[in-house]
Amino acid sequence: MRIAVYPGSFDPATNGHLDIIKRSAKLVDKLIVGVLKNNSKQPLFSTDERVELLKRLTKDMENVEVDSFSGLLVDFLKEKHATIIVRGFRAVSDFEYELQIAQTNYSLDNNIETICLITRVEYSFLSASIVKEVAMYGGDISKMVPLETAEYMNKKFKDNKS
Ligand code: PNS
Secondary structure (H helix, E strand, O other): EEEEEEEEEOOOHHHHHHOOOOOOOOEEEEEEEEEEEOOOOOOOHHHHHHHHHHHHHHOOOOOOOEEOOOOOHHHHHHHHHOOOEEEEOHHHHHHHHHHHHHHHHHHHOOOEEEEEEEEHHHOOOOOOHHHHHHHHHHEEEEEEOOOOHHHHHHHHHHHHHH
16 A cells, blocks of 8 residues: 655645645555644644644545644654655755755655655745735735635634734
């Protein structure tokens, strides 16, 4: 059984993330979306909120599971009996970061392979931080994120204001 983990902060999940989930799920028997807990970045959404949103977005994808993890990614893979890490690759500027992560993980466990999927051109400028910034200033994020994410964000910014 080929099991892969797509790890990330997903704060929040964008159309780019969803595209990588759909495409990578076709390549493996099981895909686990791994949401990083205790990220040093101050997240907008709690881990539970990020997991819940991803579960809603992937509810019709039979071989996709969502879970959170803390600690080392390679340990999470071991726990899930996974041997593949999936990452999305948007632009040359991602290269150094992705190379460093992939090589670190390989050096920690050489049974693990990292697969980078090239982001579709329409999502290549997207990042969760960009989406948060646009939404924070009232810009239109409807083409950047799934409807469920947009609803989550509107609610979060409304709650934060009151
Ligand atoms: O979406 P992100 O923030 O770019 O994802 C980064 C992530 C979650 C892949 C990375 O921070 C991670 O794997 N963290 C877990 C700790 C770990 O294993 N570190 C060593 C490899 S970088």
